[in-house]
Amino acid sequence: MSFYTSLNGLKNAQTELSVIANNLANAETTGFKKSRINFADIVSGTASSNPKLVKGIGSAVQSIDQNFSLGPTQQTGAALDLAINGEGFFTKVSPVTGKTFYTRNGNFGMDGAGYITDVQGNRLQVLPVDANGNVTSSTPQDAQAPATNGAGAELMSVTVKADGAMIAAYADGTVTELGKVALASFVSPPGLLQIGNQDWQATGISGPASYGQPGAARFGTMLSGSLEQSNVDIAEEMVGLITAQRYFQANAKAIDTATQLSQTIINLRT
Structure with missing residues (x-):
């Protein structure tokens, strides 16, 4: 399950990177309006589930919103x-x-x-x-x-x-x-x-x-x-780019850790 949870995170991070890259690519585009990505969590549970035992199983892209604030x-x-x-x-x-x-x-x-x-x-x-x-x-x-x-x-x-x-x-x-x-x-x-x-x-x-x-x-x-001009703030986008990169790396590390745990279990000898 952890593989798929982290895989969702990798896909979401890739989408966020694409949105930020598009904003940066249009930093000098006349009349361009930047976009922002919003995420939503996914949980595994039903109406009869014990609320204290419901666990998250990742996240999904909820929306990509446009920001129509005025540019210079x-x-x-x-x-x-x-x-x-x-x-x-x-x-x-x-x-x-x-x-x-x-x-x-x-x-x-x-x-x-x-x-x-x-x-x-x-x-x-x-x-x-x-x-x-x-x-x-x-x-x-x-x-x-x-x-x-x-x-x-x-x-x-x-x-x-x-x-x-x-x-x-x-x-x-x-x-x-x-x-x-x-x-x-x-x-x-x-x-x-x-x-x-x-x-x-x-x-x-x-x-x-x-x-x-x-x-x-x-x-x-x-x-x-x-x-x-474009309402893209390059400094703000660069900070978002670093955050998205860390987000991607963290999910990749989670997959690597899950792989190591699985390998350890497979190699167990009785």
Whole structure:
């Protein structure tokens, strides 16, 4: 029994090492959120067992939780590099599949058709506004800057204000508000499904997304010309790495000791 108990410990230690290694590998990944592993004990007993004789038979991985604490902000100077100074996620839609993704990575640019996109081509979503800049609908839409305005003047630049207003400036000096950056919130963010590229998708655990504009409710303001960096603390992860290594070594030693005991019993002579 001790072999299997320690074997569970070895597998759990290997999983913990994998989680820590992934955190360290993404210490410089923009918008990355670190993970933490939680263990649960396993016991051998039934409802009729004497509670004073119930013994543990190892542990199991209970969950791998994501930590959505804010990471440090780095200034880049690029107008379409965005960071959220608070809670929420940027919302993106794939023009190919129509799937919706959520991210804290605000590294955006503009494609040839004027859409504001990430490096994969997913389109940033904004909330539509009226002529006075008031949000008219809670349903997000693609952020797109027309190449020319009604007077035929060419697009010069697109900037984003602290309240999420996306402003397109044209050669004739006119400006047009394209909408306000749509921020998504969830009842349970740790329930979001990681799909890579610092993107998440909603699940039944996270609940559906509810949308708002920067500065409203619990949403923070928008920082233009900045990017949120990974929230991985390298010193903390290194301490966890040492602890996980000792955990692995201790379980390996327990297996070695059990092997020696078994060998001693087998070698007994009558």
